[in-house]
Amino acid sequence: MLLIDCPHCGPRDENEYHYGGQAGIPYPLGETTDEEWAAFVFLRDNPKGWFRERWFHAHGCRTWFDVERHTVTHEVRKAR
Amino acid sequence: MTHPDFLWRNPDPKPAYDVVIVGGGGHGLATAYYLARNHGITNVAVLERGWLAGGNMARNTTIIRSNYLWDESAAIYEHSLKLWEGLSAELDYDLQFSQRGVLNLAHSLGDVREGRRRVNANRLNGVDAEWLDADEVRKFCPIINVSGSARYPVMGATLQRRGGIAKHDHVAWALARKADAYGIDLIQGCEVTGFELSGGRVTGVRTSRGPIAAGKVALAAAGHTSVLAALAGVRLPLQSHPLQALVSELLEPVLDCVVMSNAVHVYVSQAHKGELVMGAGIDAYNSYGQRGGVHVIEAQMAAALELFPLFGRVRVLRTWAGIVDVSPDASPIIGPTPVENLYVNAGWGTGGFKATPGAGWVYAHTIAGERPHPLAEPFGLDRFTTGALIDEHGAAAVAH
Numbered sequence: 001m002l003l004i005d006c007p008h009c010g011p012r013d014e015n016e017y018h019y020g021g022q023a024g025i026p027y028p029l030g031e032t033t034d035e036e037w038a039a040f041v042f043l044r045d046n047p048k049g050w051f052r053e054r055w056f057h058a059h060g061c062r063t064w065f066d067v068e069r070h071t072v073t074h075e076v077r078k079a080r
Numbered sequence: 081m082t083h084p085d086f087l088w089r090n091p092d093p094k095p096a097y098d099v100v101i102v103g104g105g106g107h108g109l110a111t112a113y114y115l116a117r118n119h120g121i122t123n124v125a126v127l128e129r130g131w132l133a134g135g136n137m138a139r140n141t142t143i144i145r146s147n148y149l150w151d152e153s154a155a156i157y158e159h160s161l162k163l164w165e166g167l168s169a170e171l172d173y174d175l176q177f178s179q180r181g182v183l184n185l186a187h188s189l190g191d192v193r194e195g196r197r198r199v200n201a202n203r204l205n206g207v208d209a210e211w212l213d214a215d216e217v218r219k220f221c222p223i224i225n226v227s228g229s230a231r232y233p234v235m236g237a238t239l240q241r242r243g244g245i246a247k248h249d250h251v252a253w254a255l256a257r258k259a260d261a262y263g264i265d266l267i268q269g270c271e272v273t274g275f276e277l278s279g280g281r282v283t284g285v286r287t288s289r290g291p292i293a294a295g296k297v298a299l300a301a302a303g304h305t306s307v308l309a310a311l312a313g314v315r316l317p318l319q320s321h322p323l324q325a326l327v328s329e330l331l332e333p334v335l336d337c338v339v340m341s342n343a344v345h346v347y348v349s350q351a352h353k354g355e356l357v358m359g360a361g362i363d364a365y366n367s368y369g370q371r372g373g374v375h376v377i378e379a380q381m382a383a384a385l386e387l388f389p390l391f392g393r394v395r396v397l398r399t400w401a402g403i404v405d406v407s408p409d410a411s412p413i414i415g416p417t418p419v420e421n422l423y424v425n426a427g428w429g430t431g432g433f434k435a436t437p438g439a440g441w442v443y444a445h446t447i448a449g450e451r452p453h454p455l456a457e458p459f460g461l462d463r464f465t466t467g468a469l470i471d472e473h474g475a476a477a478v479a480h
């Protein structure tokens with residue numbers, strides 16, 4: 001079980017959270033091509049290494065926030 | 081008894097091949113085998129960074145079935161199931177393929193409706209399927225708790241009698257032996273670290289054992305497909321997650337069918353040797369770590385004990401995880417990529433073992449020919465742009 005630092009509540013067990021996947025995916029503004037829309041909906045990075053991702057403290061303060069997590073070691077650090 | 085001969089050679093890589101397959105799991109090996117068997121293409125190498133079939137092929141819970149909802153899925157999984165039915169004989173190896181029946185339990189009215197709909201859809205597609213009510217479930221599998229007061233009441237189940245399990249290691253060894261006999265080089269300890277690209281086309285791979293030229297390169301790397309594709313500048317709609325499973329200590333025969341419950345994320349069968357084999361749902365986060373959280377196993381066990389009170393005293397022997405490549409619609413991606421001569425077979429996620437022969441068959445055809453195999457065509461990358469998704473979250477859902 002991961003120990004994840006909620007910016008509001010401090011370190012809490014992973015199962016208090018809901019995973020939100022890759023962080024920083026903005027809603028596309030204006031006209032999009034089919035390819036751009038498909039990329040927005042379906043394409044996410046899937047790196048082996050550090051990954052900036054979102055977590056939702058569902059069973060706590062109900063805040064969404066970002067962390068960086070290493071997808072091999074599972075080490076978690078503050079998002080930069 | 082003498083020790084059996086080695087089942088395949090351990091060749092050094094040649095400088096060039098017509099086809100290089102990246103990944104020596106079940107899909108890579110089956111693809112190699114069918115390239116030779118169906119298309120006469122034998123100047124082929126399978127490059128495996130570890131040892132053959134040490135990835136998900138060695139880690140899965142071996143459930144085989146074809147009762148998927150949509151026409152496209154039913155067609156490809158049923159093609160695979162039909163191949164399984166003749167595979168032990170064809171490969172001359174006992175794959176311990178056992179068609180003992182697969183139950184998918186329904187615990188709510190929604191599950192019941194979905195299950196009945198799937199039975200009807202399956203039948204229209206020539207896939208054997210039956211609907212059992214709770215009492216019929218009890219008769220078919222007496223150790224399931226179907227009492228009305230159960231935490232997850234069993235309101236019925238779909239049954240595919242032709243579904244079952246097989247011995248994964250035997251499948252890999254049998255395919256490897258035949259591919260090797262065709263002269264295909266199975267090269268272990270050979271990691272692909274990059275691609276030779278020129279003018280939008282792949283011409284070879286870079287590996288930990290030096291460069292290898294290739295007419296065509298076919299990815300069969302399951303959980304690591306995104307990492308490889310990125311080296312060729314291709315982004316794929318895949319996310320890699322841990323998927324955990326476990327075995328119990330060995331028991332006398334207690335369970336003679338496969339039981340799956342999507343709603344409570346558990347599926348269980350008893351292997352030939354006697355251990356209960358149980359799978360969980362994926363861990364939520366992306367990972368390449370080949371391990372997951374204990375709480376996922378705990379939740380799965382809690383559900384399993386509700387369904388099978390008899391298992392209360394059984395001890396867990398071992399848990400593990402594999403890295404599965406999950407696609408947005410829980411269906412695989414098979415076909416060409418934006419890079420010419422680079423092919424992908426991925427996204428089988430939690431359920432690709434059952435597809436091993438079928439995927440190998442259609443992938444080999446796709447690589448060998450000018451066009452994707454008709455059964456593979458709907459599973460092309462372009463579906464995410466056209467919107468023609470094949471949404472199998474219902475049938476594939478958690479796992480299996």
Ligand SMILES: Cc1cc2nc3c(=O)[nH]c(=O)nc-3n(C[C@H](O)[C@H](O)[C@H](O)COP(=O)(O)OP(=O)(O)OC[C@H]3O[C@@H](n4cnc5c(N)ncnc54)[C@H](O)[C@@H]3O)c2cc1C
Pocket residue numbers: 102103104105106107108127128129130131132133134135136137138139140141142143144270271272273300301302303304308323324325359400401402403404428429430431432433434435480
């Ligand atoms: C716990 C668990 C339970 C499952 N249960 C079921 C089930 O009951 N039924 C079912 O149908 N499916 C199940 N699956 C899914 C199934 O195991 C996979 O879909 C299937 O095995 C994937 O194909 P594969 O065998 O080729 O993958 P793998 O065996 O993972 O093969 C991919 C290979 O690629 C290699 N590779 C990766 N990167 C490189 C590189 N750079 N260079 C060279 N080689 C590389 C890897 O080392 C690996 O050996 C389960 C999976 C898991 C993890």
Ligand SMILES: [Zn+2]
Pocket residue numbers: 006007008009010057060061062063
């Ligand atoms: Zn919080």
